[in-house]
Amino acid sequence: MTSALRVLIVDDEPLARLRLRGLVDAIQEPRCEVAAEAATASQAAAWLREHGCDVVLLDVQMPGADGLQFADGLAQRQAVQPGLPAPLVIFVTAHAMHALRAFELEALDYLTKPVRRERLQAALARAAQRRSERAAVQSALPQDAPAAPEPADFVTLADRGRLLRVPLAEVLYFKAELKYLTLRTASESHVMDGALSELEQRLxxxxxxxxxxxxxxxxxxxxLERHAPTGFGDLDGVDAAEAADSWAVRIVHVDEWLAVSRRQVAAVREALAGQARRVAD
Incomplete structure (x- = not known):
């Protein structure tokens, strides 16, 4: 059974912390538990140096360092014990004016008070998905694979009226479809603007x-396999002329097949051979 999300509540108002605790306790899916509460950013940072959590429910306006400054510290991994993954940040505040800055700091979500349980549940469900994706990525990587990208290594896209940041370590593929791109992770697909050629140069x-x-x-x-129509069906990007001599790759976690152009077959074989060598070593 998947472990419960460990939640840290950071808010200088005791009543606000009490209400958030009640909302978290009332959510049955995903399973959550309030690991600790803090009234200031310094208290939260001190707690995180000794403990770990999955999610921080974070107020913005607090005495001392505010929530934005604290989130900036988390993004730089300065307030987190080495070896522990940085917790996901969900801002919970009465002020909507800081939303853009919050997403620049890689916040998972931005909730305005008074928070509805359904809205908090949706945000925590996304946190649970993100945690699962992180675990899946780490289990798929060879032990000597490069470390996961730093927090600044992400793709930013618009998702139903809000900004969403997806770590590149969780991206399985980008696919061009009509005028848009599809970004695929282990659990979600997102539509975004852009061009594959620009992404290829950047990544x-x-x-x-x-x-x-x-x-x-x-x-x-x-x-990598030679395409057989009865084996894995029609492949995107393959026309009738190519069908008789086409190739495809199977993508981990989602068990999807993507077409491979003939001139890229050698590069894909080389990539697979490189993975095999790393595992053997």
Missing amino acids: GERFLRVHRNALVARWAVRE
């Missing part, structure tokens, strides 16, 4: 261009 060697319409994380490629 460098971590992602492999397998086709004119697809850019795949190297670690996410599980196998």
Whole structure:
């Protein structure tokens, strides 16, 4: 059974902390537990130096360092014990004016008081998904693989009227579809603007261009096979002329197949061989 999300509540108002605790305790899915409460950013930082949590419910306006400054410290991994993943931040505040700055600091969500239980539950559900994706990524990587990207290494996109930041370590692939791109993680798909050519230049060697319409994380490629129509169906980007001699890669976690252009087959084979060598070593 998946462990409960450990939540740290940071708010200088005792009644606000009490209400948030009550809301968290009332949520049955995802399972959550309030690990601790703090009235100031300094108290929260001191607690985090000795403990870990998955989510911080964070007020903005507090005595001393405010919530934005505290979140900035978390983003820089200055307030977190080495070896522990940085907790996800969900701002809970009476002031909507700081939302843009909050998302610049990689906040998972921004809730305004009074918080509705349904809204908090949705935010915590996203936190649970993000935790699962992190675990899946780490289990798929070879032990000597490079460390996960720093917090600044992410893709920012608009999602139903709000900004969403997706760590590149969780991205399986980008695929061009009509005028948009699809970003795929282990549990979600997002539509975003942009061009694959720009992403390819920005992301460098971590992602492999397998086709004119697809850019795949190297670690996410599980196998390469010659396309058989009865085996894994029609492939995006493959026309009738290519069908007789086409290839496809299977993507980890989602068990999807993406077309591989003939000129990229050698590069994909090399990437798979490199993964095998790292595992063998």
